[in-house]
Amino acid sequence: MTASTSAIHKLCGVVLISLSAATASVAGQVVDASPRATSRRSDEAASQPAATQSQPGDAATLTLEPPRDAAKPAETARKYRTSLAVSAKRESEPPSYVRPVSELGLPQTQGVDWLLMGIEHRSRFEIRDDDYRNALTRDSLFVMRSRAFVGIRDVLDPFRFGVEFQDSREFGSQFPNSTRNVNEYDFLQAYAELFFKDAFGKDEPLRLMAGRMAMDYVDRRLRTRNGFRNTTNAFDGFRIVAGQQKADWEIDAFAVQPVVIDTEHLDRPDEERWLYGVAGAWRRWNDVITLEPYYFVLDEDFKGWNAADIEIHAWGMHVFGPIGESGFDYDADVAFQYGRNRGQSHRAMALHAELGYTFDVDWEPRLAAWINYATGDRAPGDGVNERFDSLFGSSTGFYGFNEFFTWQNTISPSTELRVHPTKKMIVSLFYRTYWLASDQDAWVRAGRIDRTGHSGEFVGQEIDLILRYDLDKHISLEGGFGHFMPGGFVRNTGDSPDADMFYLQTVIRL
Secondary structure, three states: OOHHHHHHHHHHHHHHHHHHHHHHHHHOOOOOOOOOOOOOOHHHHHOOOOOOOOOOOOOOOOOOOOOHHHHOOOOOOOOOOOOOOOOOOOOOOOOOOOEEHHHHOOHHHOOOOOEEEEEEEEEEEEEEEEEHHHOOEEEEEEEEEEEEEEEEOOOOOOEEEEEEEEEEEEEOOOOOOOOOOOEEEEEEEEEEEEEEOOEOEOOOOEEEEEEEEOOOOOOOOOEOOOOOOOOOOOEEEEEEEEEOOOOOEEEEEEEEEEEEOOOOOOOEEOOOEEEEEEEEEEOOOOOOOEEEEEEEEEEEOOOOOOOOOEEEEEEEEEEEEEOOOOOEEEEEEEEEEEEEEOOEEEEEEEEEEEEEEEOOOOOOOEEEEEEEEEOOOOOOOOOEEOOOOOOEOOOHHHHOOOOOOOOOOEEEEEEEEEEEEEOOEEEEEEEEEEEOOOOOOOEOOOOEOOOOOOOOOEEEEEEEEEEEEEOOOOEEEEEEEEEEEEOHHHHHOOOOOOEEEEEEEEEEEO
16 A cells, blocks of 8 residues: 555545534534644754754744734624734635735726735845854844745636745855745645535535645644745645634644755655644634644654654644633643654643733733743653654744744743734734753753753743834735843853844735
8 A cells, every 4th residue: 555545544534533523513503694944843953963954943923913803703794713822823725915816906807706816025134143043153144935826716616726836035144045944936835626615504615635735723833834934834645624714613634745845946745754633623602712622643654674763643622712801811722742753652742821811992902921831851761752742833923033942842931912003013022931841851942951950941031022014905014023041051051142033024915
């Protein structure tokens, strides 16, 4: 049996169980009419020598949520709240810069709703000083990312397709081109789809997809379509979706291979790795709670008779919602992992828990506090790997703009104050602190470790500031600054200067 055939069988097994449960649920109720740099896991790049590695890890989108009132359900149509936690909102499908050509305002395109098109270009200037991921170096660079999407819907139903092109480049860096920033002239998405609009009820579709795809899952902590990073995780494979983001329920199952980014040639899938999964959403109780369970499996079968394979099972639950009309809201995600990891058994867990409050005054300030926790390996050499694997998740918005941390071996209490001085402006200020969950495991992104555990647990603290202003619906300006202050663990394991990251960017959408 070939690898792709096996993948289809595994996917179908998961989907049949999920769809059976969904169909039974729908049949029994009245219908309501009302983020890695190279599509690799984040710890892989950190294992390379600091002088030669690509900048490790994944950056999350820095999209900040609109004022609270904008997220409330409207009186005339059923709408669903999204989490107010920073970076937790999924990108839409198709991407938010895409629209029907009928909306271009041209006489020749009136009524052409079946053709989808969009163009987006982003330019960003960055300065990084004392970068702990790259041997405390200083670098300034200019990065550009261009995207274009073309899709067909409705006119050929049930057949649909979408193609998304992306060109990512960097200029001025003192380092060689990295797969984090450079991916010239390539396909980010190229898929065919069978779309059955009312398969489970009115506006509750069934979608069967195959090809290359790039999209967010759950709250983007374990699989993401990168926003801030200049290149983007993509996956080749199969996908089955029942329901949709605009319905009371949704089940999304997939069997895909991560795409390996090639800076100058066409990208290709990694034939030694598969990622399987199913993610659900229940939004019927959206005014109180939204439930998003998920189950992912990373299966890495390396070539060679003595290669140590990886099979990690990750299951968890993401929940969020408002607390009545009090102004408080919450967001929580808990994940557990088990399996085999390069000859060791694997047992790990991670947690995000957040409470926010939006003041009913001008600027609608939201003050939030949260903790990110992920286990580290407590006893290296005991045959059990307890470091949580953040798979293909995001990092920047979740764990700091300097990108020194991810959802691995960390305890990170943090706070955010977010304000909306005008409808077009968002300002957000973060204060984050970082401890090692295990003092015998690594500060993963920096590659620092003390196996004795005598160097302490406190890694440091970071202050981040971001400002975004939308000139109009086509152009936005954004700037950000992050300042990292090292703690005892850093001072005890090597040089320990403060570190800074500054950027300015523009985004143009046509």
